[in-house]
Amino acid sequence: xxxQSAFSSPGFDFSNSVRxxxxxxxxxPLPKATSTGTTIVGCLFKDGIILxxxxxxxxxxxxxxxxxxxxxxxxxxxxxxxxGTAADTEFTTASISSNMxxxxxxxxxxxxxxxxxxxxxxxxxxxxxxxxxxxxLGGVDSTGPHLFTIxxxxxxxxxxxxxxGSGSLAAMAVFESSWKPNMERNEALAxxxxxxxxxxxxxxxxxxxxxxxxxxxxxxxxxxxxxxxxERVEKERHYTFRRGTTxxxxxxxxxxxxxxxxxxxxxxxxAMDIS
Amino acid sequence: xxxxYRIVPPSQIKTASINDTAGSLGLHDTLQYGIxxxxxxxxxxxxxxxxxxxxxxxxxxxxxxxxxxxxxxAPMRLLMERQIVSASPHMxxxxxxxxxxxxxxxxxxTLDPTDFFLGLESGPPLSIHNEMEKKLRL
Numbered sequence: 001x002x003x004q005s006a007f008s009s010p011g012f013d014f015s016n017s018v019r020x021x022x023x024x025x026x027x028x029p030l031p032k033a034t035s036t037g038t039t040i041v042g043c044l045f046k047d048g049i050i051l052x053x054x055x056x057x058x059x060x061x062x063x064x065x066x067x068x069x070x071x072x073x074x075x076x077x078x079x080x081x082x083x084g085t086a087a088d089t090e091f092t093t094a095s096i097s098s099n100m101x102x103x104x105x106x107x108x109x110x111x112x113x114x115x116x117x118x119x120x121x122x123x124x125x126x127x128x129x130x131x132x133x134x135x136x137l138g139g140v141d142s143t144g145p146h147l148f149t150i151x152x153x154x155x156x157x158x159x160x161x162x163x164x165g166s167g168s169l170a171a172m173a174v175f176e177s178s179w180k181p182n183m184e185r186n187e188a189l190a191x192x193x194x195x196x197x198x199x200x201x202x203x204x205x206x207x208x209x210x211x212x213x214x215x216x217x218x219x220x221x222x223x224x225x226x227x228x229x230x231e232r233v234e235k236e237r238h239y240t241f242r243r244g245t246t247x248x249x250x251x252x253x254x255x256x257x258x259x260x261x262x263x264x265x266x267x268x269x270x271a272m273d274i275s
Numbered sequence: 276x277x278x279x280y281r282i283v284p285p286s287q288i289k290t291a292s293i294n295d296t297a298g299s300l301g302l303h304d305t306l307q308y309g310i311x312x313x314x315x316x317x318x319x320x321x322x323x324x325x326x327x328x329x330x331x332x333x334x335x336x337x338x339x340x341x342x343x344x345x346x347x348x349a350p351m352r353l354l355m356e357r358q359i360v361s362a363s364p365h366m367x368x369x370x371x372x373x374x375x376x377x378x379x380x381x382x383x384x385t386l387d388p389t390d391f392f393l394g395l396e397s398g399p400p401l402s403i404h405n406e407m408e409k410k411l412r413l
Contacts, residue, residue: 006357008330008380010326010327011387011388018316022308025312025314091388126326
């Protein structure tokens, strides 16, 4: 009979760490993770929260995904935008979403934004910033609309308008000049689009389209590719070759069946006995 | 662990040992891990220690608070229940699940990365002999 440790394992395997340190010392670079670069924003308006994000995912200098989704689902009326390492943000938000569902079932109440924020910050603090997830969390619950920002080391802020990611300065400039409390829905949506567009056009790490998500007490509306300022134009000339440009010299059809030998099985007339 | 209010595992004195990399002869296994270098063994141990000891440290703080509120019998009783439930007759190499222990530890209402990876972070055990040795030496 052996004693199991009462505590669950941390979920990561460190047996290669000595080898990795050795390789790193010898000059071999660590593989680069897909990062989201990003401009993510959140803004409080009269009826709730609007979240906005761009849609470019980068891998070093290459664009890995031209239309990725950065606004992740947490619960029905809570959403989270993620910047930083794409895998980290997706895994963390998916994991917290599952935990929130279990929590809501266990307490019997509608989930609250502060609960999500606390779960996220405790998880990120535990990993000391190695989980590269910078998040903008927003939602409406029974206590009203809330907007939080969570940094990779676990610190949080509660603010009426937030921006994160490499394009955060461009977006924040737009917010600082035009945000005012109790905006109407259209005004707020235009402001969020302008902020994300500022990030898209002025930051290399952000690009492609604008996604927006409007969360109110009654419903959540996801506007995927709300603005598409970077659509590829159709080429002016056609570069395909017309049929018959090259004549073919010979044709050879190979039959896939080389040799076919049919043997009937059980067809000697043994019918089923149904007397 | 000694009773303390710490919620974050303390940083350990930097040590280098061959526990991680020892082969069957008890020496550093150069074939599998490369030439032995004390510098690489010291670096990177702090983070691993932090997340390995995280749950234990938080649990210890909680038990210490219970002891201060209700007396030393409260944590003693909880620890006794855990110990009774942890005795497992199964082989250590295979994935194990102990739902009674999960309920006692409060893990029945949460999902951790461990649950997603089902204990398969490192793949099947390379040698069952090593696993059995470790188990029976306990």
